[in-house]
Amino acid sequence: MEKDDAAVQPKPARNPGALLEILAVSAKLGVTSFGGPIAHLGYFHNEYIRRRKWMDERSYADLVALCQFLPGPASSQVGIAIGVIRAGLLGGLTAWLGFTLPSVIALVLFAFLLQGFDIGSAGWIHGLKIVAVAIVAQAILGMGQKLAPDRNRATIAVLVAAVTVLWQTPFSQVLLIGIAGIVGMLLFKNTQIPNESNFPVPISRSIAVLCLGVFFGLLILLPVLRQFAAGEWLALFDSFYRSGSLVFGGGHVVLPILESEVVPTGWISKSGFLAGYGAAQAVPGPLFTFAGYLGAMISGVTGAIIATVAIFLPAFLLIVGALPFWNTLRKSAKVQGALTGVNAAVVGILLAALYNPLWTTAILSSADFVLAAVLFMMLVFWKLPPWVVVIAGAVGGMLIVV
Template sequence: MEKNDAAVLQKPFSKSGALLEILAVSAKLGVTSFGGPIAHLGYFHNEYIRRRKWMDERSYADLVALCQFLPGPASSQVGIAIGVIRAGLLGGLTAWLGFTLPSVIALVLFAYLLQGFDIGSAGWIHGLKVVAVVIVVQALFGMGQKLAPDRNRATIAVVVAAVTLLWQTVLSQVLLIGIAGIAGIWLYKNTAILNGSNLSVPISRRVAVLCLSVFFGLLILLPVLRQIITIEWLSLFDSFYRSGSLVFGGGHVVLPMLEREVVPTGWVSKSDFLAGYGAAQAVPGPLFTFSGYLGAMISGVSGALIATVAIFLPAFLLIVGALPFWNTMRKSPKVQGALIGINAAVVGILLAALYNPLWTTAIVTPADFVLAAVLFVMLVFWKLPPWLVVIAGAIGGMLIVM
């Protein structure tokens, strides 16, 4: 970002005003952000960066790279971090609540009212998948131009995309990001790098260290306490906390981990688990909110609250623990070189996700492609709000399958 661009970044007028604004914007994203974590980053980019200018492009890209390194739901961590930077810990909590609660409520209702109802082939769901493709294409254009504009970075992006598609394991993305960071240090060690705006993170390093200590303490102590104290809510909290702590590679990776926690124990039957998974694909917001459905199946509303808090708590602790050290780290020439490579890798991961699973599952007929093209024009050239494009996509999907 050029130095004179920093002046256009929008600052909050007051703490209470900032919290209300965060709640309104994140709640809007919570009810319109369909398509999974990669699509969520596109929605965030449009709303927080392009429209509201709460953060510069470079800082947003670095923040995405940081969250890719951390276990947990990367898109939720990006949202929490933007809220923290905007209005402190309460801002992060508010951003998480706004983005998460709509889908949690919807999935709890599914648990009570729609068990076993087959909605996987509904036309409006297919239309939402097409919307996700369009959102990712738009994000690719914007991020690719800024993060992979030269031969070296474009090569990193394409190689990462290829390996991601051909070698699909839990740790592949983490390893590729690490290798891309090493490549960035080597390729850009003598390159003058412009600093992004120095973000003010209203969290002390003491608080950050405390959060990291709580994260590791709970990860170690909860399984031990579970063996000593036989209480269902403690066992439930432990299962979902560990699942949220040990997941790399996006929300879909958490599904097999959760299945191992809840199906063999008899908490949830396999058929109910799969029914909830289908419902989770039909609602906006983070896929980790599937935990709300499982918790409701196990122990009603209280179970939904415990499971949801437990699975997201590691993400909150980790991002708050990392943010205060971010400005110092990103000013290091080696760290900046690594971030250049990592940012290019993120573009490659986005490219791979565009093809699989988004394109391969959404664009299967000429009619699908026509719908995607129309939605792309609506979003990029007509500049219509994303929620209107989502509605148009749902209607178009229903018309296609009629």
């Protein structure tokens, strides 16, 4: 009989000093980690692995692979997992708070500032929409080269993009991801699986199963409760929880999912949505904190708290639930093949989002196109920090509108 994972793995530190250390380090990362999820993983490696040696290089690489496999914000999940391994479940929660709160606070303050402006006519707001076009175009370029570099995967991406543009419903993206997973399982069933060493996990399988049960239970029950129990807060929690549960491929993919949840319902205008998304590029930390901005625009501070907790909760439940089973899953060719198809579909979903709502809302003239091209060049070829591009876009938007 196999022993429980918790019995064979080193127990995490549980003293208050460890939690304070995690909070201090993760908060430092939360205010300095600019540049998106790939850059975040580099910051984590430098701080957690090279400087503090909380984990060995191989374990960190395996952890990153797991978080890329799961839906949700990969960099946040890596941080949560390191906190869990360091100081248990409270350590994971502390690591998430430290890394997330700085950008949430910044975006909530931006939301309150924005409510005093005429969003539809402000030139700098228009510039932020154009910034969002350049940012997503850059993400598609990078993800396409990595996740859809051959004929089969490029075909999946383009077909998914076409269906997403022509059939825009709250369920179309989920269905397309599922179909892409099945196609990937069939097309890429002969994927070579590297012979990896086991990943050290300090969590029992019983806790993992409980977390996975809560994840799927909320995903199923929240839409049902929303139908029978009226209330904006429940609806808000349901929308953001589902959005956080269905995002594969990185933070930018949350854009079309959130847009389909908050704009058609009338919670926020398309202009306000895209302005906040553009501003989210200028702050450090995970892009999922964009939910804090949306929640604040919808229902003030309470809305910001509900939206932020709801969109990150699936990431926490999934990483804790998946850690003990990762050694088995990553050795399955079928699982790897399905993931290959899903990743290609993610590129297609993001490509569709580049057209609608981004392009159709932001690129309204030849001057808009020129500004978008310049911002794209600054990101891709000049390698300038996103916050510099955001400022340039806001200034350019003011010049265009004038």
